[in-house]
Amino acid sequence: MKIASVIVDVPSMAIDHVFDYRIPDRYKDSLEEGMRVIIPFGPRKVMGFVIEIKTNTEVKELKEIDEVLDYTPVLTQELLQLGTWIANRTLSFQITSLQVMLPQILKAKYKKELWLLAEEEELSETLQILFAGRVMVTFEEIEERNIPYIKIRTAIKDGLAEVRYVVKSKETRKKMTWAEPVDAFQLEEGFMETSNQAKKQKAIIGFFLENPEPILLKQLLTKLHTTRSTVQSLVSRGLIRLYEKEVYRDPYENRNFERTEPLPLTEEQAKAIKPIHQTMDHHEHEVFLLHGVTGSGKTEIYLQSIQNALDKGQEAIVLVPEISLTPQMVQRFKGRFGSDVAVMHSGLSAGEKFDEWRKVQRKEVRVVVGARSAIFAPFENLGIIIIDEEHENSYKQDDTPRYHARDIAIFRGEYHHCPVILGSATPTLESFARAKKGVYHLLTLSKRMNNQSMPEVEIVDMRDELHQGNRSMFSFPLQERIRERLERKEQIVLLLNRRGYSTFVICRDCGTTIQCPHCDISLTYHRKQERLKCHYCSYEIPMPQVCPECGSDSIRYFGTGTQKVEESLQQTFPEAGIIRMDVDTTRRKGSHEKLLNQFRERKADILLGTQMIAKGLDFSNVTLVGVLAADSMLHIPDFRSAEKTFQLLTQVSGRAGRHELPGEVVVQSYTPDHYSIELASQYQFEPFFQYEMKMRKRFKYPPYYFLALVTISHPNHAYAVQVTQKIVKSLHEMSMNRTQIMGPTPSPITRIKNRYRYQCMIKYKNEPNLYENMKKIIQQYEKEIQTKDLQISVDFQPTQMM
Numbered sequence: 082m083k084i085a086s087v088i089v090d091v092p093s094m095a096i097d098h099v100f101d102y103r104i105p106d107r108y109k110d111s112l113e114e115g116m117r118v119i120i121p122f123g124p125r126k127v128m129g130f131v132i133e134i135k136t137n138t139e140v141k142e143l144k145e146i147d148e149v150l151d152y153t154p155v156l157t158q159e160l161l162q163l164g165t166w167i168a169n170r171t172l173s174f175q176i177t178s179l180q181v182m183l184p185q186i187l188k189a190k191y192k193k194e195l196w197l198l199a200e201e202e203e204l205s206e207t208l209q210i211l212f213a214g215r216v217m218v219t220f221e222e223i224e225e226r227n228i229p230y231i232k233i234r235t236a237i238k239d240g241l242a243e244v245r246y247v248v249k250s251k252e253t254r255k256k257m258t259w260a261e262p263v264d265a266f267q268l269e270e271g272f273m274e275t276s277n278q279a280k281k282q283k284a285i286i287g288f289f290l291e292n293p294e295p296i297l298l299k300q301l302l303t304k305l306h307t308t309r310s311t312v313q314s315l316v317s318r319g320l321i322r323l324y325e326k327e328v329y330r331d332p333y334e335n336r337n338f339e340r341t342e343p344l345p346l347t348e349e350q351a352k353a354i355k356p357i358h359q360t361m362d363h364h365e366h367e368v369f370l371l372h373g374v375t376g377s378g379k380t381e382i383y384l385q386s387i388q389n390a391l392d393k394g395q396e397a398i399v400l401v402p403e404i405s406l407t408p409q410m411v412q413r414f415k416g417r418f419g420s421d422v423a424v425m426h427s428g429l430s431a432g433e434k435f436d437e438w439r440k441v442q443r444k445e446v447r448v449v450v451g452a453r454s455a456i457f458a459p460f461e462n463l464g465i466i467i468i469d470e471e472h473e474n475s476y477k478q479d480d481t482p483r484y485h486a487r488d489i490a491i492f493r494g495e496y497h498h499c500p501v502i503l504g505s506a507t508p509t510l511e512s513f514a515r516a517k518k519g520v521y522h523l524l525t526l527s528k529r530m531n532n533q534s535m536p537e538v539e540i541v542d543m544r545d546e547l548h549q550g551n552r553s554m555f556s557f558p559l560q561e562r563i564r565e566r567l568e569r570k571e572q573i574v575l576l577l578n579r580r581g582y583s584t585f586v587i588c589r590d591c592g593t594t595i596q597c598p599h600c601d602i603s604l605t606y607h608r609k610q611e612r613l614k615c616h617y618c619s620y621e622i623p624m625p626q627v628c629p630e631c632g633s634d635s636i637r638y639f640g641t642g643t644q645k646v647e648e649s650l651q652q653t654f655p656e657a658g659i660i661r662m663d664v665d666t667t668r669r670k671g672s673h674e675k676l677l678n679q680f681r682e683r684k685a686d687i688l689l690g691t692q693m694i695a696k697g698l699d700f701s702n703v704t705l706v707g708v709l710a711a712d713s714m715l716h717i718p719d720f721r722s723a724e725k726t727f728q729l730l731t732q733v734s735g736r737a738g739r740h741e742l743p744g745e746v747v748v749q750s751y752t753p754d755h756y757s758i759e760l761a762s763q764y765q766f767e768p769f770f771q772y773e774m775k776m777r778k779r780f781k782y783p784p785y786y787f788l789a790l791v792t793i794s795h796p797n798h799a800y801a802v803q804v805t806q807k808i809v810k811s812l813h814e815m816s817m818n819r820t821q822i823m824g825p826t827p828s829p830i831t832r833i834k835n836r837y838r839y840q841c842m843i844k845y846k847n848e849p850n851l852y853e854n855m856k857k858i859i860q861q862y863e864k865e866i867q868t869k870d871l872q873i874s875v876d877f878q879p880t881q882m883m
């Protein structure tokens with residue numbers, strides 16, 4: 082007897098293990114591990130993943146698999162293993178960990194149809210009767226008629242038919258009508274027989290006599306200025322055949338990508354790429370940290386390493402942050418590897434995503450460029466994995482399963498014995514520390530491509546501006562530089578860093594921000610109670626009326642929107658063309674790209690935007706970058722705020738002077754002496770690293786300690802506190818002595834959607850049983866989670882402290 086172990090689609094702790102099912106005879110030769118099945122589960126029918134096929138089971142009364150959904154596995158052996166690994170490492174359900182690896186369409190509600198791909202005559206008799214002149218039958222009908230499974234499988238294997246999933250009754254594959262001549266000889270005869278009056282018909286026949294290849298009907302009609310009914314009459318005469326064929330929904334279909342050739346590498350680039358190629362030649366796994374200043378040619382190294390993989394018949398995954406997955410970036414990969422590239426990002430429709438995924442599954446492409454989830458591309462012969470801008474927060478999924486793409490990349494790199502490259506001008510402290518220790522192999526590009534020095538950065542002290550009577554958002558030096566650029570017809574990028582606004586309090590006279598005495602982070606302003614609170618240790622004070630340092634009453638919390646800045650910018654520079662880029666102006670599909678194209682075509686002088694403009698852009702005419710409020714992120718309640726500030730300033734400065742024209746940067750700040758602002762303006766990565774490492778050591782933060790953030794939420798305030806207290810107590814009892822457990826504390830956003838949120842933070846060096854223990858603790862609350870609306874989430878190595 083053959084038995085399948087199945088992970089069922091019921092996300093619950095009690096059900097989070099495998100269930101065994103008997104494989105019915107009709108599936109016994111065809112069912113494989115990694116396929117989806119429908120199984121009875123209690124009174125319901127649910128979907129499940131077959132993770133193992135075996136011959137023995139402890140289970141006495143076995144139920145039977147109802148239906149098999151796939152004809153080829155949707156998850157490879159590697160991805161099945163990875164699913165278990167993710168579930169264990171993130172404390173998430175196995176089903177959630179498996180589903181996160183697949184495109185949405187495979188998770189959603191589906192209907193199944195069988196489509197005819199060939200002539201009906203080629204089918205077996207049973208299927209001929211089934212189709213009876215139609216091109217599609219539903220699986221409901223197939224069931225009703227009791228058509229043997231093997232007949233259908235054979236037809237699919239022979240390429241005569243295929244299964245299509247329909248989501249909410251929408252076709253998931255796009256079809257187009259094609260036209261082609263039935264037979265060359267007949268066509269010639271037909272040409273003779275057609276009277277000269279029937280001009281259009283004759284033209285079509287004439288066209289096919291010269292071009293016998295199939296052509297899209299739409300194209301044919303426009304080419305010959307004719308109509309569908311004219312074509313139809315030729316179809317009735319048996320001269321031309323029309324048929325439907327699937328086309329991929331290609332979001333880049335109307336674009337021409339200019340082919341690029343590998344550039345001769347500079348000495349620095351050649352030195353950096355050599356060890357990468359060596360590990361590939363030896364079929365070894367190694368993690369490289371490619372630390373290269375902005376504009377140093379990291380992308381060319383990626384491209385040539387990928388080429389090396391392709392030359393070996395292998396495949397490549399490139400991750401780029403969602404935000405910088407701009408057409409410009411896509412172009413660089415499509416330009417080099419053409420149709421060998423699939424692109425995956427959240428801007429695609431569910432259908433487009435599915436199509437890109439299938440190109441990978443069918444081995445029709447060998448390179449994937451995509452955002453975080455592209456790390457799960459079902460390649461089976463990976464030769465290299467690249468993570469560009471490895472410091473980006475978006476590589477961590479902030480919902481279950483809370484995985485980091487870097488960890489997944491390393492898992493897959495080990496599995497495939499291939500290198501992983503982490504690239505950045507501003508690597509995370511964690512990665513750089515690992516590189517220094519030799520865990521990662523450090524590669525350095527210290528020079529810009531154009532051999533220019535990095536753009537000069539001027540820091541403007543906004544307190545001085547205020548004292549000089551300038552109450553506008555734009556300092557005098559920045560205004561002057563903008564004016565110069567406008568006159569010279571050069572372009573300007575202005576960054577308004579909005580994150581962290583309105584939560585921190587700053588004295589506009591002396592620049593003081595109010596810090597927690599125990600945690601070295603800024604206190605957060607709580608408007609309702611008029612209090613300042615620390616979100617790590619519960620310290621709090623009433624909102625002061627005057628600055629505790631200088632006594633000024635200009636102490637207030639911040640709040641400015643991009644729209645307001647745009648208005649005031651336009652007032653100051655009425656002649657300037659401004660493009661604003663923020664969540665509001667880029668909500669519509671394609672608008673991000675449109676705005677960037679307008680800017681590239683110099684239809685505007687100033688690009689004003691939030692974080693989303695800081696990365697990846699490469700415009701030759703940009704000679705000035707302005708940062709309107711460098712401090713805003715410094716005071717968010719996150720121990721990484723200095724690091725994030727340093728990264729952002731470095732990245733945005735890197736947008737200026739990338740080509741022939743030299744660049745300049747103006748940074749406005751209320752705390753110009755803060756080390757992250759000072760060191761970023763001097764491009765001093767190493768000194769920043771050293772300084773920040775000292776701080777992390779002192780306050781017991783990563784990379785010296787690991788973190789786990791436990792968040793408890795419930796509509797009842799007292800209950801949330803109570804559960805958190807109990808969890809903290811259990812953690813104290815279970816953990817080892819170098820582990821610190823901080824809390825309970827209210828989460829920075831204490832109430833979301835009427836749920837009260839409390840948290841505790843675990844700082845640990847070595848806590849081998851933490852995953853197990855944490856799981857046990859949550860298990861104790863299983864009933865409350867199921868019936869009382871309690872939520873407990875655990876985020877290991879969190880990147881978001883909220």
Ligand SMILES: Nc1ncnc2c1ncn2[C@@H]1O[C@H](COP(=O)(O)OP(=O)(O)OP(=O)(O)O)[C@@H](O)[C@H]1O
Nearest residue numbers: 344345346347375376377378379380381530697735
């Ligand atoms: N070997 C080379 N010879 C000539 N030009 C090169 C070479 N390598 C890269 N370039 C060019 O130098 C410019 C900067 O390179 P690239 O954009 O790859 O830098 P980067 O390190 O990825 O920068 P960022 O971190 O800012 O995105 C690009 O226009 C690129 O085409």
Ligand SMILES: [Zn+2]
Nearest residue numbers: 588591628631
């Ligand atoms: Zn003050």
Ligand SMILES: [Zn+2]
Nearest residue numbers: 597600615618
């Ligand atoms: Zn504190």
